[in-house]
Amino acid sequence: MDRLLLFADDSSDGSTHAWEWISAQSWPGWQVRVLTVQRQGIDHRDPQPPQPWSPASPRKLPAAAEVTSLTHTVADGDPREVLSTTPADLLVIGPRGSGLLKRLHVGSVAEALLDNPSAPLLVAHGNHTVEHITIAVDGSGYSEQAMRIVAALPWVGATRITLLGVDEGDGRAPAAVESAAALMESHALVVDRRVVPHDENVLTVNVRHEIDSFLADHRCDLVVVGTKGLTGSKRLRLGSVADYLAHHVQCSILIVRDTYPPR
Structure with a gap:
């Protein structure tokens, strides 16, 4: 089974920087799934898993990234709850940006994920290859x-x-x-x-x-x-x-x- 990298995308500058970090690495044998959480305030008594999505401006990876697949999904709810219940082999988030993760504070998101983790958590900085x-x-x-x-x-x-x-x-x-x-x-x-x-x-x-x-x-x-x-x-x-x-x-x-x- 291919390994799964889950990328939390809140459209902030921090997310963009984290995506640049992902793009700078090579991921043969890995799937990359972009997850966007659109908090609409809907009270889901039966929470739904993230659904396939075709955003207007999808994230793209260079051929050198060598991923087996790149898909986009969307979910409604609190990012802390959604991200802590979506399984993956690696969860990548950006540092504080101008979007939802900043309003919730990356610390509170990370702490919630540490308390109830679904995957190892990587807070990505930089846009160069890890050496x-x-x-x-x-x-x-x-x-x-x-x-x-x-x-x-x-x-x-x-x-x-x-x-x-x-x-x-x-x-x-x-x-x-x-x-x-x-x-x-x-x-x-x-x-x-x-x-x-x-x-x-x-x-x-x-x-x-x-x-x-x-x-x-x-x-x-x-x-x-x-x-x-x-x-x-x-x-x-x-x-x-x-x-x-x-x-x-x-x-x-x-x-x-x-x-x-x-x-």
């Missing part, structure tokens, strides 16, 4: 799922992948990075290993700040984070890291949970 990927690793259960999702991207073999761990003084980060590297290398992918060292003079490690600082100093076209991690008095939830980065990083971000409903 550098940074994956934040903390040893949590999401790691194997994140590796599987990244490894399934058809263009990942041409990228440089950095596995990034933050040493919080408990010795977990180096082992987590090595475990993640083994998973990625099992998919014939070459990775760089990076661990931010622990500062013994600091009582509490700010994981979000450390990852953000690394991204500021190193080129990254796509950062991959999980929505939850190890908990405890000395650890931050990786979910809070994902939320922070989704609102602050300037590159594309792929947010991954440990499980998803089957498509």
Whole structure:
């Protein structure tokens, strides 16, 4: 079965930028489905799934994108509800634009999707080919799922992948990075290993700040984070890291949970 990329299109500048990002990648073996949510305020006691649609100005992809199909669908309702109940292998949305996603705030849409996800969520920035990927690793259960999702991207073999761990003084980060590297290398992918060292003079490690600082100093076209991690008095939830980065990083971000409903 072909994999499915679901693109949430609200006709905003943010959506246009996200579509340019999709267009810049190669997607052999993938279907691309454009979903437009037209919120008309209709009270659907029996919500209807998205329907085929022929918009006046359809989205187009270059031949180099190599998709197996490109279709358009339309649905009525709250984007947060529609997008969280439409299954896919990858859900792509744009950053804040001038349309409906801005009025709802991309944060609220993303948070709703993280609470009730249908697919890994990618907030796309930029219009160039992804060359550098940074994956934040903390040893949590999401790691194997994140590796599987990244490894399934058809263009990942041409990228440089950095596995990034933050040493919080408990010795977990180096082992987590090595475990993640083994998973990625099992998919014939070459990775760089990076661990931010622990500062013994600091009582509490700010994981979000450390990852953000690394991204500021190193080129990254796509950062991959999980929505939850190890908990405890000395650890931050990786979910809070994902939320922070989704609102602050300037590159594309792929947010991954440990499980998803089957498509």
